[in-house]
Each structure stands twice: as C-alpha cells, then as structure tokens.
Amino acid sequence: MIASNSRFQRLRLCAIALLCWVSFAGPVLAQTDPLPSWNDGTAKKAIVSFVKETTTQGSPKFVPVPERIATFDNDGTLWSEQPIPVQLYFALDRVKALSPQHPEWKDKEPFASILKGDVKTALAGGDRAILELLMATHAGMTTVEFERIVTDWIATAKHPKTGKRFVDMTYQPMLEVLAYLRANGFKTYIVSGGGIEFMRPWTEKAYGIPPEQVIGSSIKTKFELRDGKPVLTRLPELNFIDDKDGKPVGINQHIGRRPVMAFGNSNGDQQMLEYTQGGGGARFMLLVLHDDAAREFAYGPAKGLPDVALGAFKQDLYDQSMKQGWTVVSMKNDWKQVFAIKKWSTTD
C-alpha cells in the first residue's frame, strides 16, 4: 500500500516537473518584475540586490536555505494601524457584544465610555485601561472558541474612515515582498506586538503566513477537561509581550535562529532590527515610514510628521536607520499602490 502511494507521489512530481520544463523553455516568467507595486528607487533596489546576493550560489553573501529567515512586524508594516490598531477595534466591538452579560460595565471604566461611544476617554486610562479591555474580551473562552470569534469578526469588520474591510487594508507592496522572498527560499514570519491568537486565524489567507510562523503577544492558557473534552482555556493573565526588547526574545523562543531580514515601521521594532543586524554578515533591515496622508496616514514624528500614541516612528530611530544603513521606505515615494489589489476572501 505504501509502495503504490509512493509511486503516485513520484508520478505527480514528474508531471509537475514536465510542466516546469515546458514553461522553462518560454521567456515570459524570467522577465517578470517581482515587485511591480514598488517605484524604481533605492528601497526597491536594496531589496532586490540583497535577495540576489544571498541566494546566488558562490556569492560571498550566500545564505543557505534553512537560514533564510525574514521577520515582519504586522501593525503598520503589513497592514494599517491608525488611528488605533485593528485589534483594539475588535476589543471595542467585543465589549458591545458582551455588554448584555455585564450590566456592571455601565459604571466601570474603560467599559462605560466605550459603551457611550467615547473611545478617546476610554483609552485615556493608558496601558492599564487597554490591559483591562483586552482581558475582558480575550479571555474566559477556549482557544477554539476564540478562533471562531476572530474568524467571524475579521470577515466583515471595516475601518471607520476608509470603509474598507481591515483585511483589505494590507499593503500590496509588502505582499509582493513576502511572495518574492518565499519564492527565493526565505521563510517569512510575523513578529508582532499584537495578540498571537488574534492574528493566526487570518494570516495564512492574508499574507500566506501559516499559524506556526506567527509570533505575538499572548495571555496564559490552561489545559483542562471541559465536559470530558480536552481544551485550552484562555486565562486573564499576561504571558508574554512581544514588543520592543521582547521581539528578539520572541524570535529566539519560536525560531531559534537570528533573522537575515527584518521589516518594521516603529520604535517597537528597533530591537528586532538591532538583533538582526547583530548577527553580522549579510543582513537586511527595513522600516516603513508612513508619510502618505492622501492614500493612507501620515505619522512619525520622524521628519516632522504628526506624532501618534501607538505606532510612533521617532526621529532618533530615523537617525539610527541612516547611521546603520537600514532602508527607510517612503510610502509616498516608494509605493505605486498602497492597499492590496485582490480582495481578501475566506475561500481563497
């Protein structure tokens, strides 16, 4: 039985190979631009040169396939994060959905303000308010139940300003970089301050990144038998914060290798880029600067752009980037297209 199965697989491989041989004969694919949504400029050139140098056998910068690890921040690097990160919109919607079961929220912050529609006052409580909000909306259910809640929400939830679904606000140029790197043997990872379980239900369809290549912040879970069924229950207790100096820690914990390429957009990514560069040899570090108010949002405060509470790219990080030779992408000048061309679909 094994023999016939193995035989079948070999036959399939050979069929694919013959197709490959036929297409190799044609010149079309060989001339395709892997990054069509990028304007020709130093950023695009830097990406393409680096990939060529690290994947060409015999090149002094050649990197073997198993070591081709590329890590990407999510919020602000792969999709929009303004005026507040998508996961916060999710939490606000969950407060509204759960409020009938929590009459006490009417008199308790940050819930009272959220239920009145006053997000600004709700978030004025800072980290403590956000933490309370996250625990009330992200814990208490099993991991399977939470996955279902996120999956249902993300399929329709829209950005209040653009009217687009959040999943349609991924960045086309970055989707092209992800695909280009994978085509060249790189393993692409998300390394985000956002919740690991909030991202995993949709990253495969949105970015081609499977759950096991998503690293993020997390709350604790507990294994238990519920009605005789083994489940993991989500506890209202922080487990790990995958931001700033947590990012190198998360990368080491999950991957156990130092990245060769790292992509971010804010001061929360600084240590990930430093850690990547610290490996020596061929390394590539990139930061996206949001300077395109017309097509997306403009914020820094680097280069005099408006300051923001979450996702700031400060001037000192910009100066460090210039000094260290990191690539800084101007969304305005480097990107022909901002948002994903193809609409996100659960049936993809």
Add this chain to the structure above:
Amino acid sequence: MIASNSRFQRLRLCAIALLCWVSFAGPVLAQTDPLPSWNDGTAKKAIVSFVKETTTQGSPKFVPVPERIATFDNDGTLWSEQPIPVQLYFALDRVKALSPQHPEWKDKEPFASILKGDVKTALAGGDRAILELLMATHAGMTTVEFERIVTDWIATAKHPKTGKRFVDMTYQPMLEVLAYLRANGFKTYIVSGGGIEFMRPWTEKAYGIPPEQVIGSSIKTKFELRDGKPVLTRLPELNFIDDKDGKPVGINQHIGRRPVMAFGNSNGDQQMLEYTQGGGGARFMLLVLHDDAAREFAYGPAKGLPDVALGAFKQDLYDQSMKQGWTVVSMKNDWKQVFAIKKWSTTD
C-alpha cells in the same frame, strides 16, 4: 539579475525532475519498506495504515498537507533517557568544568556531592536540587555562547553504561518514522520537557528537525547590548515547563494547530496525547514501552516493569491507552533494531 537567478533555479528543478523521471521508471524504490527496523505487527501496521488513510486524496480521513502536524516527545521516545536524562549528564559535566570558578560549591549541595561523584545524593534533593543545578549551569551566558557549549559537549559525550555517544543512542525505528512522515507531507516537531536551547544545536543533524520545530522547557532571556553588541542573555529564572499539561500549552503557543499524530513514552506525554485525540477525526497516538532490558532499558512500572524516578510509564496510562485505542509499542517485540544504524556526524 533576478531573471537569471530565477532561470537558474528553474533549471535546477528540471534537472532534479529528470532524475526523478528516470528513477520512477525503475521498480526498486516503489517496493521499499519505509519502516525496515520495525517487525511486522500491529504497531507498524497502525502507523502505515494511518499515514495511507490521511494522505490519500479522496479518503474519508484525508488531512490537507498544512494540517499534517506530528509531535514527538524526545527523552525516551527519540533517544535514551535512563538512568538519567542526557541533559542531566550535561549539567553534571558543566558543574565539574565550572567548579574552579566556584570554590563555594565544595560545601554546597547539590554541587558538593556531584564533585565527589555521588550523583545519587546530589539528586536526592529532588526538583529543587535539579532546578538549582540547571540554573547554575544553563544561565549567565548569551544564547550564542550556550549553543557553542552544547555543540562541543554533544559531539563527544558518552553514556556511562553503553559507552556509546548519546547522539548514537537515538532510536533507529523512530528515525524511520520521522523520515516516513516527512516524505508524506507531515511536519515533524519535538515537544519535550527538556530544554529547548539544549536540543536545538543538534536536532537537525540527529532527527532532521530544524530549530524552529523544537519546543521545550526554557529559562528567561533578556535582550541587551554587551560591549555594543546586541545579544540575548540567559537568566537564572524559569520561563516555561513543557511537560505534562504544559505540552498542549507549548504546542498551541508554538504551532497554533492541534497535532494529527503524537508520540510519547511516559506520563509526561499523557496530556499531549489527550489533546491530540481531542481534535476529533483522524488522530494517531503512540507510546513507546521500554521493555527491553537486553538491548536498552526496561522500565514502567506498567506491566510490572521496574519503576523509575524520571520517565515513568505508569499502569494507569497503559490502561488509558488500551481504552482509548492508542498504540503501545513494545521495544522488545516491535523493534528489530534499537539504536541508530548510522553514526551521528557534525559534517552530515
């Protein structure tokens, strides 16, 4: 430049494909037994049947490739763990190596007994003694330095009874299962109570399992600049214990999918197998019973075998296996060969 690189890769693929086509024409490979070190019996049959059912298109138990996750305990499942786990031998050797820098150890347990060669007394302090031993030998250096220490040690360290190197005491039948599963689209993971950073330096060469597919217990690390260089320093503080009900938690944290197959050998693996089975549908659970005193070690205490301090397979777990339909492997009866046939080499 990209075009020529892409062209080169296509050419390589086609060359591989032509070789494949030639070998397909021959009947030899198609008849190869994927598990030659397993005696024909219920265990071998169960493994082969399950793989066939879950990988045959159109089968009611078909599992898509991305969901083909197989998790393996390490100590006692993939290599020997008696009379004490290999990582403890490593810790004992480190105490001896570090003792000149720690004159105070002469009067302090568990170090004093270790330095006198009395391991039994040293470990009589139980979990507390082991924890102290691990922290003294596994923390204080960078992750890169620790990797080097492990790599150097594992290349030569030998088992006191068999005289074999520990890396040559991996189990040939399990190496065959790992290779067989990967050939059928399964992603193989280690999920061990052992230290994640102790395993990663050698699992790729020993098992074909890369660092990012190793899950284990860990201590905390801290990102910092040391002499201006960004490093992760290992702290003497527990981070996560990947044993018993920690195994499903670790699996969810690292993989984000429920395994389809799970392999273990002790009560420390019970919850991993329960969690795997709890996914419903096609699932495969297996436990190795060490009942071969002549070729390896015999311990349970299931089925009246001698009891052990670490790695016990208790009677209640055996009874649960029978009740739940888990496969229990008798090393004595199911395995033709116990230890790896090919010697481990750093140059493989």
